[in-house]
Amino acid sequence: MSLLVQKPEIPACAWQRSIGKDWEKPYTVRYASNLDDGPDHGMPLGGFGAGCIGRSPTGKFNLWHLDGGNHIFKNLPACQFSVYEQVAGEEAKAYAMATEAPEDGSLDRWQWYPKEKGEYSALYPRSWYEYKDVFKSELICEQFSPVWGGNYQESSYPLAVFDWTVHNPTDKPITLSIMLTWQNSVGWFTNAIKSPTVKLRDDGSPEYEYQPRWGDSTGNFNQWIQDGFRVGCLFNRVQPHEALREGEGQMCIASVSNPSVEVFYHNRWNPSGDGADVWDWFAGNGSLPDIQDETAAEPGEQIAGAICLRFTVRPGKTKKIPFLLAWDLPITEFAQGVTYYRRYTDFYGRNGKNVWSMIRTALKHSDTWRKKIEAWQAPILENPRLPDWLKMSLFNELYLLTQGGTLWTAATENDPVGQFGVCECMDYRWYESLDVRLYGSFGLLMHWPKLEQAVMLAFARAIPTEDPKERVIGYNLSLAPRKVKNATPHDLGAPNEHPWERSNYTAYQDCNLWKDLGSDFVLLVYRDFLLLPDADGEFLGECWPSIVAALDYLKGFDLDNDGIPENSGAPDQTFDDWRLQGISAYCGGLWIAALEAALVMGQYLLENPPQQTDLDAMEIQTAIARYETWLAQARSLYQDTLWNGEYYNLDSQSGSKVVMADQLCGQFYARLLNLPDVVEHHYAEKALAKVYDTCFLKFAHGELGAANGLLPDGSPQNPNDTHPLEVWTGINFGLAAFLIQMGMKEEALKMTETVVNQVYNNGLQFRTPEAITAVGTFRASHYLRAMAIWAVYGLLEGFSNLPIAPADDEVPTSDFY
Template structure:
């Protein structure tokens, strides 16, 4: 088909020269194109990074080609100087440098986008549903033009349009994963960087996979790596309640909740509509938040950038507080929930797991170290305390030769996971203390080598590189090269499977691959990091921690964690079951809950206020207790207790989960108070069961926790007024909590009135000569 008159459909370059005999000459030419804009399907357009130097008009191709012709020799010499130390390093087998440098193809071929770091440019079609006006005075306009154009109507109108677009869209970046907002004044805006998880998995900056591949960026383009983590830090603080449908079960869930690190920064509208992945609800994944924390800390120790550390620290804190909800038993360790809730998204995991659990342990230590960098002494001590606690729990996965897949006693619990030491790997890479003993790490890696490397039916290329890096950190260098060489033989060698410059996520022994051109194989740079680890800005935790500070830090952290708790179906029912009581049948507790013991309800306590029954939630099966009272002094006492407890949040105070006021069948006012169930009973019960004799160390433990509870109360200007063994309750793990606040008083209320006490307390007080007023 002929071209139209005056148009160009192609071009050719011709050069004429004379070459004398026995000589050579070089013809240099350059091919360049200028495409300054990146357009996404949600009407957002960005300028590419190079427009900072060549402008945004799209007419700079000749200038780009000119610069390439002049400077390409210098570029080539710089590349050779960069590669030379690796190529000449006698420690490395011949295949290693070849694979190391060639895997970098993905930084260009992975759908890469590098913007100038400015907010998106919009067209008027993108705001057609918004109300706006161009009718405004020139003094209102942000973008002024040269005074020479003051009579140019077109310029004036364009100026107004530009101003409207800026004013309409400027606030939107605060509700997105727009990392440049975290830059401080004077810091360089290097731009934003995107690359796909794979050419078959169309999601940008997939976090759980970038965890592996990010070593290439932090070693070669550290400012781009910091930019990516700023975007994720911004995403932690955003909440997107718009619904998306899960493929696994057809349920609709929020796209991204506050506190969760997204799986990716999106696909069709990156940074603004995150989580393109919708197979499972990644807000419940256990590896994303710890991986974010670990990557941030590694980047800080690699660059020493304290401004970056301070900017992202709030997001790190929130990310860890969000994870607290997955510590179901309060032992300091998160638990997986029986579905594929981590990067291996076809492998179900239950309970404490080697992979997610190890990442959690390492992330707590990294958070403590990062807190020291930013000068947060309280958080430094608190996260170190949590690290030590979780580290102790993690050891129970050790079976004598490796760490079990999980502790659920299921059919796969004793499986040998190649990536079981991912937390250990990152702890070493960050210059932190190892999370497991060296002999255990070596034993586990040897087991992985003999079973997962030599006998595996499926090979994951990026994970293989990560495991090899772990081996290098543990001193198993020969084993590391033998492990990683399998990827070279299959993907890059002439005798291999032909995967050069398109390394897949995995392949099996039948030569079947999955997902060509994948991000994770960049993890080979984690091996190079282990060999040439830059000087680390290592921080050691202070062994002397202030106990009072820990209590305060725990209270604050727990409060943040409660506010971040996921509003999914099961959790929301648990939290809102008290509302169900008030709006359903409006009858007594026996009709709203299935009470235990033959359906009649077991009374577990009583007092002057009324009765206490053990109950079970119909929605979740969880146990709790219901304190019930009707009109009279008992009702007032229970109302006082509810008022007190609803404002108290301490690990040493029994938790109130809600109340329900209603009218009984006889027209009397009634109140139900819903409390956490303390399975150990009261100290009086324990003393009776054990003949009144307890070990001294147990008494010291109980006393310490009682005093911690009292200290918390007194700091909040509350006096219990009825402290006795019957009102000190024990959990199943031996933890102690203060209960029964019916007589409790606030100090401000005692300035003009005396305090009421039970008869027992009054008599003992009189015998001791105590006054009855404060």
């Protein structure tokens, strides 16, 4: 804590909104079964896979993703900052720093901060509350977690730093007190239903029961800690089991003391009452009654702790006051008895009693962490070629790596940085959907490449597995085996089973029949090999058997043996409500690009045999010859069958004249990976111009984004269509990257900015959806594919100019482990 501090510089490109400002007409959900928590979402706090807590532009702590893969959106009013101010000779003021009182009538003695008196700003992983026109002091609260590119240690930590900067612009001394209150919620974040029922929702996708132990505080107790200059309230629980279980551990709020501040506390007050037990003291003179009480909560009882720091700021001076929040909930449980330790336990142990060690680490290193975040972001923020809206959305769309039900397990010999996964979204809770991450993985690739490689190795291991047990397919209620041997899985499993071991959780379609997944896998492996700084032949060698299996399996759908697998007439690709028949532009192009990638990889492995992987050179040569034969057939067939003089037909058998926005995804990937073009340049150029005119400019007057598919005059083939008439955020960003690749930079930026504005101007921030519509609705929030915006950056600036800090996970940060 220092008297000689500067006010924080909030980047001009950060997303901003007046604190507590109401949304006039936020977008609402398209289907009643889809998640719609409303627009009060802010940047999440916490590391990858550690669980996260969201604090909104109204000041509420209202999002709780502390149980891996599960979503809780509820305001917990007792979790809050409050500020007391006394200017010499004037009446004191005190406010809890959220703009809405609790709906349940609790804490009615508290005074809540007025709306629109200041600005909330966010540029992940930092956000700021700048309070104005209420206090005489100039107050800014900067909050962040230690997340930055290339880092595989601190980016996993379950903690948040809140740095309060207080400036006195007056000619009188000002006495202030900042209070942090927190409710003991240890034990709440686990599913009370240990064998949840899985049902099909109205859209045909599977959903499992989830009932958190919200409010179950029996046995919780709070401890006041004084450790040198460190002070805090530790939230604990009488451990009901011999061995630690999911949801058990500790939480903590903390700060520091020195001769210039007074520290007060109350470590056991009632958050369900009127709040007078802390507020009357705090609003009276900025103090608390210094109560220490470690009595455990009785059944039905709720308890909370409070800490406040009172200090005086002289005229013209500035003071910084740090607060910390940390949690140590080391276990994630999936199916009953299937547990993993979280990644941060590699650095802090696994007994659930290490939260104070995290506090000590954070107090020592938080300034260094902030500088590393700033250094990581600087190449983009200081780049004059990039517009502010793009800088903002690039970093803010990385929020999902914290908030997306993220898993990051402790390291093992087979997985030296652990296993990693992000849910497709909170509606479709299964991990790393491969068709979605074809675009949506660019953010992970460009900043945490070792985690990207870990995901692709997980898919490589899953391809040869099988699960013949039949289940109901939501699309047509038929029965199909869950996972066919050598079929590329759609996803890596779900939080209620055993991710990585049981894949293909989604059951809306029979993903064993999809015609894009095998190609997606091959292209992503080659992309990661080509673009990752530390990928090598060992990674390629481990993936190669699954590459061969995936392509051979996919070729089995080439029923007429003409070189290209046919779509079946059922939705059998990422646009899984859209029927393609025969050879399709989308899947056929991906197939050709994948075969080219496999040829290059096979040749590399022949010339550079990996040391740790036993591959047969003759088998590789045989596979290469096979792919060359298929390619010779496929190339001319694709062009001759699908080109109509202006664009590529949707497919060869449906007779549809729809202009598909993503028809040349395979061509985009071929050029991205320096492979031979799928189609000649002038054909791609003409088709892309048609897509831009039809799907973007002619749809909603060019004010929404590119629809997935329209007739050449901009009208729908069927006004009741779903996917063709939606604007998919991630597909738009991928299409924009393709436009840049083809020399249409101005058009690409116009389309990207349009979609970004749709998200951030309509209450969809920090819950970016898959789809938006022309009538102000959305579907599938918290969606993985939107991180495709990093492909736009990659094509603008070159993938060799990544703002990745050197990997520093080998440097220990904790002095107390």
